[in-house]
Amino acid sequence: MSEDEDSEEVAAQTPTEEEMVEPTIEEQLAEAIIRAEKAEAEITYRDADIVNLRRRSAADRAELLKFAGYNLSGRILPVLDNLDKALEAAEDGPLADGVRLTRENLLDAFQTEGLNPIEVGSKFDPNTMEAITTLPASEEYPDGTVIDTLESGWMYKDRVLRPARVVVAKE
Numbered sequence: 001m002s003e004d005e006d007s008e009e010v011a012a013q014t015p016t017e018e019e020m021v022e023p024t025i026e027e028q029l030a031e032a033i034i035r036a037e038k039a040e041a042e043i044t045y046r047d048a049d050i051v052n053l054r055r056r057s058a059a060d061r062a063e064l065l066k067f068a069g070y071n072l073s074g075r076i077l078p079v080l081d082n083l084d085k086a087l088e089a090a091e092d093g094p095l096a097d098g099v100r101l102t103r104e105n106l107l108d109a110f111q112t113e114g115l116n117p118i119e120v121g122s123k124f125d126p127n128t129m130e131a132i133t134t135l136p137a138s139e140e141y142p143d144g145t146v147i148d149t150l151e152s153g154w155m156y157k158d159r160v161l162r163p164a165r166v167v168v169a170k171e
Contacts (some may be wrong), residue, residue, distance in 0.1 A: 070156050073115050077154060077162055080106055110154075118153035118164045120146055128153055130163040134170035141169035 023031070083103040090096040110116075118128045124144050132150055137143045146166045153164025 066157065067159065069113050069115075070159065070161065073110070073113065073154070073156050074161055076106075076110075080110075081151070114157040115161065116155050118155055118160070120149050120153070120164050120166060122146060124166065124168045128155070128160055128163055130165050131168040132165045134168050137169040137171045143169055143171045145169045 080103065083099055083106070086099050087096060087103065090099060120129065122145055124131065124146055129146070130153075135141070135147055137145070141147050145168070147169055148167040149164055150167065151162075151165040154161045
């Protein structure tokens with residue numbers, strides 16, 4: 001390609017003075033209004049995002065406060081289990097009375113904080129119980145019936161802290 005052809009091609013790509021007419025005031029105003037509307041919409045979306053973020057954050061904080069004692073309660077449950085074992089092995093006397101009183105105080109503190117034992121009924125509930133083993137069903141214990149409780153279960157407010165560990169009849 002020659003220099004003349006290149007200069008003609010460049011000249012063809014550059015707008016002429018007629019093509020470079022400035023937009024009218026009305027066109028500029030319309031363009032400014034469109035940009036302003038887009039900016040307002042974006043601000044509205046961002047404001048809504050901020051409100052939603054604050055709402056989620058407040059709900060998360062409330063949830064954390066509600067279940068703040070969950071882990072501590074789980075670590076203290078074995079202490080209660082050990083007190084129960086000590087009471088089973090202890091002979092009546094002042095030591096057994098002291099252990100019994102300690103256990104009752106601990107239970108009162110648990111209940112004050114929202115920790116309650118899971119009531120084991122006759123029917124197996126997989127939401128609050130864990131089947132450790134199964135035994136064949138019989139007339140006395142039909143399919144799905146709890147035969148024995150091996151370890152008590154506990155709820156912390158509305159969450160299962162430790163499921164009740166049970167023996168279940170199964171066909």
